[in-house]
Amino acid sequence: MEKFQDIYQRAAQRKGGTAMLEQLLHAPLATEQLKCLSDDAWLEEFTRKIFQSGFYWSVINNKWAGFREVFWDFSVEKLLMMPPDMLEQKATDERIVRNFKKVQTIPHNTYMIHDIAAEHGSFSQFIANWPTGDIIGLWAYLKKHGARLGGNTGPYALRALGKDTFLLSRDVENYLRAHKIIDGGLQTKKSLTAAQAFFNELQQQSGLSLQALSLIIAYSVGDNRVGIQTTPA
Template identity: 70%
Template sequence: MESFKEIYQRACERKLGEQNLRLLISTPLTKQELLSHSDSLWLEAFTKKVFQSGFYWSVINAKWPGFKEVFWQFNIDALLMMSPEQLEEKSQDERIIRNFKKVQTIPHNCYMIYEIAQKHGSFAKFIADWPEDNIISLWAELKKQGARLGGNTGPYALRAMGKDTFILSRDVESYLRAHKIIDGGLQTKKSLTAIQSFFNKLVEESGWSLTALSQLIAYSVGDNYVNVEGNE
């Protein structure tokens, strides 16, 4: 198993120096910053990643103002009152991507956020309080309680909102397999536990966040594009 220093050195060499590499590494939000996110903003983030999954992100991004108009700026209180008839009507609106199965995730995830917020004060507090050394359990919780938030969809939404998490991108997965950290299915409990342990070890060695370490690994392997973001 490689050390942080070995991974860091290789990434620096591939990106033509420490300064270039550092420009590519992101910083997650602090707990206090996470707490400022509204429940509606979380629903918007989940919905965006659900629709981006398996689709060109640029197309979803171009359509996003229309999504916000159609779904009342993702206002939780308003969406909780939405009738099935209203949902079906909205699913046919030309301002959005008309995929009814994905549209159905909006009220489901809206209710999930509402229920969790009732127990924790806000959904943001639930997320902010979750320990990063067991981030895979948060992924599992989102998959269990939410709609279409399994795989990389939930983690990508967390990352987009600033929660510290690693991402199992193709480059990261390739690294994990090449270094025998995992040898089975990527999303099995055994693999995820091994991956979490590996990242926890790197955090302890380096003091870096899961976000930064995940990006570092991606930049240390795979196709090398200097001064541009890798496959993360």
């Protein structure tokens, strides 16, 4: 296994130097900051990532104001009271991307967030308190209890709202395969466990967040050019 310093130096060289690389790294939110996020924000971001999956992100983002109007700013409290026939009506609204199967995830994930909040004080507290040394465990939880939050969808939503997580982007996956850290299916328990162990080891060597490490690995390989990130890391 490569040492962190070797990966870091290669990433810095590819990005035009240490100063340039450091400008491209962004820190996740602190635990207390995460706890302050509203549960509505999580529902909104889960929904955004679900709709972005397999679609041009720019199209979804351009229609997002319409999504917020149709679904009451993703208010968990309001959506809990929405009758099923109203969901069907909303799914045909021209202000959103009319994909009924994806629209159906909204009430499912609303109830998931509500149930977890009832047990943990808030959904944000549940997310904030989950140990990053087992971030794949949180991925698995969201996949099991949520709707369409498996694969990269759940992890990308976590990253978007500031939870420290690595991402299995194409560049990161290629690195892990090239160095024989994983083989076989990317989302198998064996591969995910190996990836987590690798990132945990790098974290011990560097003291950096999983997010920073994920970015550094992505920048150390692949087709991304100096100062430009071409794929999510």
